Amino acid sequence: MTAPVISGTPDDGIRQTYFRIREAGIHHLPVLEGAQLVGILSDRDLRRPDWVDEAMDLSHPYCLDDNMSVGDLMTRNPVTIHTYESLLTAAELILQQGLGALPVLDKGQHLVGILCKGDLIRALHSRLLNEMGPGKS
Numbered sequence: 001m002t003a004p005v006i007s008g009t010p011d012d013g014i015r016q017t018y019f020r021i022r023e024a025g026i027h028h029l030p031v032l033e034g035a036q037l038v039g040i041l042s043d044r045d046l047r048r049p050d051w052v053d054e055a056m057d058l059s060h061p062y063c064l065d066d067n068m069s070v071g072d073l074m075t076r077n078p079v080t081i082h083t084y085e086s087l088l089t090a091a092e093l094i095l096q097q098g099l100g101a102l103p104v105l106d107k108g109q110h111l112v113g114i115l116c117k118g119d120l121i122r123a124l125h126s127r128l129l130n131e132m133g134p135g136k137s
Contacts, residue, residue, distance in 0.1 A: 001104045001112075001113035001114060001115040001119055002113055002114050002115075002116070002119060003104075003112060003113035003114075004113075005030055005103075005111055005112075005113055005114050006020070006024050006026060006029065007029060007030045007031065007032050007111065008020070008029050008030075008031050008032070008041065008070050009031065009032060009033065009070065010031055010033060010038060010039065010069060010070055010071030010074065011069055011070070011071065012069060012070045013068070013069060013070075014046065014064055014068040014069065014070065014072070014073065015064040017029065017041065017046075017070050018046055018064050021041075021043060021046075027042060027043045027100060027101070027116070028040055028041070028042050028043075028100055028101035028114060028116060029041045029042075029070075030078075030103045030111055030114060031070055031071070031074045032111065035110055035111075036109070037078070037080065037103055037105065037109075037111050038074075038076065038077075039070075039071070039074030039075055039076045039077070039078060040074060040075050040078040040101070040103060041070050041073060041074040041075070042075075042100055042101075044100075045073045045074065045075065046064075046073065078102075078103055079093060079097055079099060079102060080102060080103045080104070080105050081093060081102045081103075081104055081105070081115060082104070082105050082106070082107070083104060083105070083106050083107070083112060083113075084107070087120065087123060090102055090115055090120065091120055094117060094120070100116060100117060101114050101115060101116040101117070102114070102115045102116075
């Protein structure tokens with residue numbers, strides 16, 4: 001997983017959040033109210049045409065409305081995983097539910113990281129290298 005996590009709040013503006021996500025090079029932003037995870041915002045949520053009133057201009061795939069907040073677009077009650085669960089469980093959740101990332105919670109339900117598809121690929125790669133040895137692909 002990736003830790004520490006860059007997070008946002010439901011009241012954050014969409015424009016500032018878009019540039020924050022872009023600058024950080026991330027695709028998923030956990031959304032917190034205080035210490036509680038209340039949602040997740042993906043870069044795909046920022047491109048969704050169902051919240052745009054007019055036809056989307058393909059040269060500008062992001063509509064960065066200054067009047068919209070993260071809370072307007074985030075997915076509420078996201079699927080999560082806990083630190084004590086296995087990578088197999090995480091992979092199954094991601095595959096079965098078509099997710100790009102899972103917020104990782106500790107036993108106290110506090111956000112401690114985020115596990116994305118790239119993290120799983122890196123873990124698989126490392127495991128395969130250990131089993132096969134370097135240079136044997």
